[in-house]
Amino acid sequence: MPRPQSHFVCQECGTVHPKWLGRCESCGAWNSLVEEAAGDVGPKGLGSRGKGRPIEFVGLRGDAAPQPRRQSGIAEFDRVCGDGLVAGSTLLVGGDPGIGKSTLLLQVVAALAQSGARCAYISGEEAIDQVRMRALRLAVAGSAVQLAAATSIRDIAAALDAASAPDIVVIDSIQTMFLDTLDSAPGTVSQVRASAQELIRLAKRRGFTLLLVGHVTKEGIIAGLRVLEHMVDTVLYFEGERGHQFRILRAVKNRFGPTDEIGVFEMTDAGLAEVPNPSALFLAERNEKASGAAVFAGMEGTRPVLVEIQALVAPSPLGTPRRAVVGWDGNRLAMIMAVLDARCGLAIGANDIYLNVAGGLRIAEPAADLAVAAALVSALTEEPVPEGTVVFGEIGLSGEIRPVGQTEARLKEAGKLGFDKALLPKRRAKTAAKSAREGVATIAEIGHLKELVDRFTAAAPVRRRAS
DSSP states (O other), X not given: OOOOOEEXXXXXXXXXXXXOOSBOTTTXXXXXXXXXXXXXXXXXXGGGGOOOOOOOOOOSOOOOOOOOEEOOSOHHHHHHHTSSEETTOEEEEEEOTTSSHHHHHHHXXXXXXXTTOOEEEEESSSOHHHXXXXXXXXXXXXXXXXXXXOOBHHHHHHHHSSTXXXXXXXXXXXXXXXXXXXXXXXXXXXXXXXXXXXHHHHHHHHTOEEEEEEOXXXXXXXXXXXXXXXXXXXXXXXXXXXXXXXXEEEEEEETTSOSSOEEXXXXXXXXXXXXXXXXXXHTTTOOTTOSSEEEEEEEETTEEEEEEEEEEEEEOSSSSOOEEEESSOHHHHHHHHHHHHHHHOOOOTTEEEEEEETTSOOOOOGGGHHHHXXXXXXXXXXXXXXXXXXXXXXXXTTSBEEOOSOHHHHHHHHHHTTOOEEEEEOOOHHHHGGGGGSSOSEEEEESBHHHHHHHHHTTSOOOOOOO
């Protein structure tokens, strides 16, 4: 009897190895290789199975109507999904353990069930009684949601592959599902890929919306290889800090709507509550007279968000100063410090630098450069940023301030929250003429970072590192 063939697959990157190794040669991960049975491969490729049937090509223009969207009634969730769920689509929701993924999806299916949709919640991690206890705590136990606890894809497909299939199906989580045709354990790359493929194919054939919960690795990406993110239509990440009650639902991929859209929630005793105006929430406990703080007018997708950036500059007793950054890119902070040293003559590099984005929000856009620089210079000179001022703009390596997009939307959001001054890059004459309608009375446009530094150093001396 021939010996069954097997190979070893890296659970981090998916690379196949003929023998076991302690360290993956492709991604460098340790102890990530798992033995799996090798599939049968035809010795002659396509020629061994005969000629295939030619596919049919059609034109770009069609007569089909646009896909209708089903709204859950949770405005923050619908915003991130692109104004509702599309029939036959697949959404993947990832996040750290305990961040609230199951709570969010249970609230979503309960809201959809109350609007008349047929919803099914299939749990592979919790028993039915555990899900019922969560439903009681969230006050959604009266919703007509079909509940099941299963992990076999064959059994789940038999229940969903019917004329009376539900409209919305939640799988919690995809890492617990398995196919009995594979010899590998649940959660491995092969099982996650094959299980997701079977469920996605069934969802597109039956026309129901599929919501998958995905675990994340220690690096913060969804476990089970990046191919899982390529297979689905929408990828949502649920973010948040343990010490904050705020939760951010961020869209990193969406075939039916804009990407980089966010929804803001607040974790309460009764579940997740929507935050319709996150700017007011992020700025609720702000001290306007404190130095080292600047309000940044940013854009998250199509939504303007105002957030406070805090900086602390202290003399360093060590030979190598500390750099601590929360909510922003540490490499970009080093670049701004180098520009302040080289182009503006500030001795800031020899100090300990601490930077924090208040509220637990993570900022990735370069428009925050000018606000970070304002917070750093304010902390160095101990001179507060003028009250009622918002700051945004991108900084170049030569110290120039580059314009950013959606200036009008940023200023309009600042005007709604009572800010009457703005510090921003120079704009063209046509766009600058709109300032009267933007809600901000005083707009100061600067072209070089030295102009920002002069605004603070003229009123207060620069503190140097203590010898």
